[in-house]
C-alpha cells in the first residue's frame with residue numbers, strides 16, 4: 512500500500528536534505544545523514560535517460576543500503592515516460608519517488624519538464640497520477656510556489672497534487688524567475704498548508720536552525736528542506752534535530768571534528784568517483800567548507816595548482832589541520848563571501864547543466 516503514513520513514519524525528524532544536481536551524491540548524503548538529515552534525496556534523474564539506459568542516469572539514482580529513508584528524484588516531461596522510469600527504478604527500492612516540478616533551467620523547461628509542468632495543471636496532475644500508479648512506492652512533488660511567472664496559485668497546485676495521488680509536497684517559495692538574491696516568500700508555504708491534506712515541506716533560505724524553526728512557526732509546515740544551507744555547514748541538521756534555535760556558527764564543530772569531517776568527506780568523493788572525475792566535486796566542497804575561514808583564497812590557489820584528487824585532498828587536509836581562524840560572519844569579508852556563495856551556486860548549476868549535454 513502506498514500511503515502518506517508509510518513515508519511519514521519513516522521520516523524521523525524535521526529536516527530533509529534537498530536534491531541538488533551534481534552535489535547530493537552518496538558521500539554528501541552520508542555526511543548529512545550522519546548529522547541528522549531525516550530524509551535525503553538523489554539529484555534529479557532524467558526519466559528519458561533511464562529509458563535509454565544511460566549509465567549516468569542510473570549512477571545518479573543508485574544509493575547505499577545504509578541510506579534509507581531515501582528519495583530518488585525523477586525529472587520527466589511526459590506521464591508515460593515518468594511512469595516507465597519509475598517502474599525501472601523501483602528495482603532499487605527507494606522509499607519515495609520525488610517528482611521534479613520546480614527546476615527553472617531553460618534546458619529542462621524547454622523540454623516541458625521541471626517548473627514548466629506547472630504551466631498546465633492538468634498535465635501536472637496527469638504526471639503525478641501516472642508515476643503514483645506505476646509502482647507501490649509513494650510519490651512526493653517538489654514545486655515552485657506559483658509556477659511560471661506567478662501564473663498559478665499555490666493552493667491550486669497543492670489541491671491538484673493531492674487529488675492526483677501525491678503523498679507529500681515540497682514548496683520552494685520562489686517562482687521560476689525569482690533569483691536567489693530575492694528572499695523566498697514563505698507566505699506561500701503557509702497558503703499551501705492552509706489547503707493541504709498531505710504534509711507540506713517548506714523550502715527556501717534556511718541557513719540555520721533558527722531559520723528552520725521560524726519557517727515552521729510562521730507557516731505551520733510539517734518539515735523543512737535544506738539545500739544551500741547544508742553546503743559546507745552540514746551540522747545544520749544536528750542543530751535542527753537537537754531543537755537548538757541557533758545560528759549556524761554557534762554550534763559549529765570544533766577544529767578537530769571539522770578537520771576529520773572534511774578529510775573523510777573528500778576522501779569518500781575520491782573513492783566514489785575516482786581520481787579524475789572526483790576533482791571538481793572535491794574542490795567545490797573544500798571551498799564551501801573553507802568559506803567561513805580566513806585565508807580561503809590560499810586554499811583556492813592550492814586546489815587549482817594540481818589536477819589530482821590526492822593533491823586536492825592533501826591541500827585541504829593541510830589547510831584544516833592548521834586550524835584556520837573563522838571570519839567574523841558579521842564583518843564585511845564574512846558577509847561578502849557568504850552573499851557571493853549564496854548567489855553564485857546558481858551559476859555553477861547552469862554550467863553543470865550545459866556540460867552534462
Ligand SMILES: Cc1cc2nc3c(=O)[nH]c(=O)nc-3n(C[C@H](O)[C@H](O)[C@H](O)COP(=O)(O)O)c2cc1C
Nearest residue numbers: 529530531532554555683715716717737738739856
Ligand atoms: C547546487 C544546486 C543544485 C540543485 N539541483 C536541484 C535538483 O537536482 N532538483 C531540484 O528539485 N532542485 C535542485 N536545486 C534546488 C534546491 O533543491 C532548492 O529547492 C533551492 O536551492 C532552494 O533551497 P535553499 O534556499 O535551501 O538553497 C538545486 C540547488 C542547488 C543550490
